[in-house]
Amino acid sequence: xxxxxxxxxxxxxxxxxxxxxxxxxxxxxxLMFLVSVGFYLNYAKLMKMxxxxxxxxxxxxxMALMGSLLLPMLVIFLAYSVNNIEHRSDTWKTLFTLxxxxxSVYSAKYxxxxxxxxxxxxxxxxxxxxxxxxxGLIQPKxxxxxxxxxxxxxxxxxxxFLASLGILSIQFVMSLIWKDFLKPMGIGFLGTIVGIxxxxxxxxxxxxxxxxxxxxxxxxxxxxxMKDSNNLDMLTKEVGVSLAIAAVVYIxxxxxxKRKSIK
Amino acid sequence: MVxxxxxxxxxxxKQPVVKSLSLQVPEGSIFGFLGPNGAGKTxxxxxxxxxxxxxxxxIQIFGQDLKANRLKILSQIGSLIEQPAIYTHLTGKxxxxxxxxxxxxxxSRADDMLAxxxxxxxxxxxxxxxxxxxxxxxxxxxxxxxxxxxxxxxEPTNGLDPNGIIEIRELLMKLVKEQNxxxxxxxxxxxxxxxxxxxxxxxxxGAMMFQGSIKDLESISQPVVQVETDNTVDAANFLxxxxxxxxxxxxxxxxxxxxxxxITAAINASLHNNGHxxxxxGKMQKDLEELFLNITKQA
Numbered sequence: 001x002x003x004x005x006x007x008x009x010x011x012x013x014x015x016x017x018x019x020x021x022x023x024x025x026x027x028x029x030x031l032m033f034l035v036s037v038g039f040y041l042n043y044a045k046l047m048k049m050x051x052x053x054x055x056x057x058x059x060x061x062x063m064a065l066m067g068s069l070l071l072p073m074l075v076i077f078l079a080y081s082v083n084n085i086e087h088r089s090d091t092w093k094t095l096f097t098l099x100x101x102x103x104s105v106y107s108a109k110y111x112x113x114x115x116x117x118x119x120x121x122x123x124x125x126x127x128x129x130x131x132x133x134x135x136g137l138i139q140p141k142x143x144x145x146x147x148x149x150x151x152x153x154x155x156x157x158x159x160x161f162l163a164s165l166g167i168l169s170i171q172f173v174m175s176l177i178w179k180d181f182l183k184p185m186g187i188g189f190l191g192t193i194v195g196i197x198x199x200x201x202x203x204x205x206x207x208x209x210x211x212x213x214x215x216x217x218x219x220x221x222x223x224x225x226m227k228d229s230n231n232l233d234m235l236t237k238e239v240g241v242s243l244a245i246a247a248v249v250y251i252x253x254x255x256x257x258k259r260k261s262i263k
Numbered sequence: 264m265v266x267x268x269x270x271x272x273x274x275x276x277k278q279p280v281v282k283s284l285s286l287q288v289p290e291g292s293i294f295g296f297l298g299p300n301g302a303g304k305t306x307x308x309x310x311x312x313x314x315x316x317x318x319x320x321x322i323q324i325f326g327q328d329l330k331a332n333r334l335k336i337l338s339q340i341g342s343l344i345e346q347p348a349i350y351t352h353l354t355g356k357x358x359x360x361x362x363x364x365x366x367x368x369x370x371s372r373a374d375d376m377l378a379x380x381x382x383x384x385x386x387x388x389x390x391x392x393x394x395x396x397x398x399x400x401x402x403x404x405x406x407x408x409x410x411x412x413x414x415x416x417x418e419p420t421n422g423l424d425p426n427g428i429i430e431i432r433e434l435l436m437k438l439v440k441e442q443n444x445x446x447x448x449x450x451x452x453x454x455x456x457x458x459x460x461x462x463x464x465x466x467x468x469g470a471m472m473f474q475g476s477i478k479d480l481e482s483i484s485q486p487v488v489q490v491e492t493d494n495t496v497d498a499a500n501f502l503x504x505x506x507x508x509x510x511x512x513x514x515x516x517x518x519x520x521x522x523x524x525x526i527t528a529a530i531n532a533s534l535h536n537n538g539h540x541x542x543x544x545g546k547m548q549k550d551l552e553e554l555f556l557n558i559t560k561q562a
C-alpha cells in the first residue's frame with residue numbers, strides 16, 4: 001500500500017506541469033466560461049425563461065457536449081497523457097526497477113487517470129453552479145436565483161463518471177502498450193463515432209454493452225426522468241456494464257504489465 | 264559473489280541474444296562488461312534488473328534468487344540503462360526529488376547528488392535542455408541516489424567529455440575503495456575498462472569469451488610498440504635480424520610486442536643508428552578487435 005501511495009504522489013508530481021493535468025481543469029473552466037458569455041449576451045431572449053428551465057438550458061449545453069463527443073475525447077487524452085510521460089522520456093525502465101511492486105506502479109497510474117477524470121467532472125458540476133449563480137448576480141434579469149439543481153447536477157455527472165470508466169480502462173491499457181499516440185487515439189475516436197451511431201441512428205438495443213456508447217446512453221432521456229422523480233436511477237444497465245468492463249480490463253492490464261518486457 | 268548467473272539464455276523471437284552466460288561478479292569489484300555494440304550487453308543488464316523475463320537459466324544477486332526476491336534485491340541496486348531515463352519536462356532537481364520520494368530517502372539527498380555530479384548550477388534547468396553529458400551525469404546521480412550496494416551502469420561515460428570520463432572513473436573507484444560498493448559497468452572501449460576495472464568479462468555475439476581478473480586479461484592483452492619510419496619494410500627486416508618479433512607491418516608503421524621502457528629505447532636507438540628515420544615511437548594498447556582475435560586464437 002505504501003508503494004501505491006508513493007507512486008500516486010509521484011504521478012501528481014510528474015504531471016502537475018503537463019497539459020494532461022491542466023486539460024482536466026481547463027476544459028470545464030473554458031467551456032463553462034464560453035457558455036456563460038453566450039448566456040450573458042443573449043439575456044434578452046433568455047430572461048423570459050422560468051428558473052428551472054433556465055438552469056436546465058444552462059447545465060444542458062455542457063452535458064450534451066460531454067455525453068456525445070467531449071467526454072470520450074477527454075478520457076482518450078487523459079489516458080494517453082498519463083502514460084505518455086513514461087513513453088516520451090523512456091522511463092518505464094526506471095519505474096520497473098524501483099523497489100515497488102509492479103501492481104502498485106500500475107494501479108497508481110490507473111487510479112491517477114481515474115482521479116483526473118473525476119476532478120474534471122466535479123469541476124464541471126461545481127463551475128456550472130458557480131457560474132450560473134454569478135450570471136444571476138451580474139444580470140439579475142436572468143432568473144438563476146429561483147431554483148436549485150446542485151443535487152441533480154452532481155448525480156448526473158456522477159453517473160457520467162461511472163459510465164465512462166469502461167472507456168477509460170480500455171484507453172488506459174492501449175496507451176500503456178502503445179507508444180504511438182495514433183493507435184489509441186484512432187481506435188478511441190472510431191469507437192466514439194460508432195458509439196454515437198449505435199445509440200442515435202441505429203437505436204441498437206444492445207448498445208449498452210458497447211463501452212463507447214455508455215456515456216451517451218447514461219444521460220439520454222435524463223431530463224424526462226428527472227422531472228418524474230427527484231432521484232436519478234444511477235445503476236442502469238450501461239453503467240453496470242461500464243463498471244464490469246473497467247474491472248476486467250484493469251485486471252487484464254495488470255497481467256500485461258507483469259509480463260511486459262521493457263525493450 | 265554479488266552477481267552470479269548460470270547458463271543464462273535469452274532469445275528475441277528465435278534469435279539468440281544471450282548464450283549460456285555465466286557471470287561471476289565478486290563483492291567490492293569493478294566489473295567491466297566489455298563487448299562491441301550489439302553483443303548483448305544491454306540485454307544482459309536488463310535481465311539482471313528483471314526488466315526482461317529470464318527465459319532460461321537463473322540469476323542470483325546478493326546470493327538470492329532474483330525472481331523470488333525481486334523487490335528486496337532492487338532496493339539495493341542503482342542502475343543506468345542505455346540513455347539515461349530522465350523526465351525531460353522536469354528540472355534536474357525535480358527528477359532527483361521525484362525519485363528520492365519513491366525510494367523513501369531524504370529529499371536533501373537530491374542536493375548531495377547534484378553536487379556530486381556537478382550539476383548544481385543547472386539544477387533548475389529543464390532536463391530536456393541538458394546536453395548529452397549532463398543527462399548522463401544526472402542519470403548517474405539518479406542511480407546513486409538510494410546509496411545502493413550494487414551499481415549497474417550501462418555505458419556510463421557515453422557522451423561525456425574527457426574530463427567527465429575521468430571524473431566518473433575516479434568516482435566509481437572511490438565508491439568501491441571507500442564504501443565497499445560493487446560496480447558492474449559495461450563499455451565497448453577496452454582502454455576505459457582497463458583503467459578502472461578489477462575484473463573483466465568480455466562478451467561477443469551473446470557469448471562470454473573471457474572472464475577473470477584484470478591481471479588475467481593483461482596476459483592476453485599485451486600492449487605493442489608502434490614505430491613510424493620512412494621505410495617500414497626495411498626497418499622490419501632489420502629488427503627481425505636483431506631478434507625482435509615484428510607482429511605487424513603497414514606502409515606507415517610497424518609494431519613489435521611491448522616488453523619494457525628500456526627495450527623500446529633500444530629499438531629506437533638501433534633504428535636511428537642504422538640510418539632509419541624514426542618519426543614516432545610509442546606504446547599502444549590493443550583495441551577490442553585485436554583482443555577478440557587473440558582470445559579466439561587461444562581458445
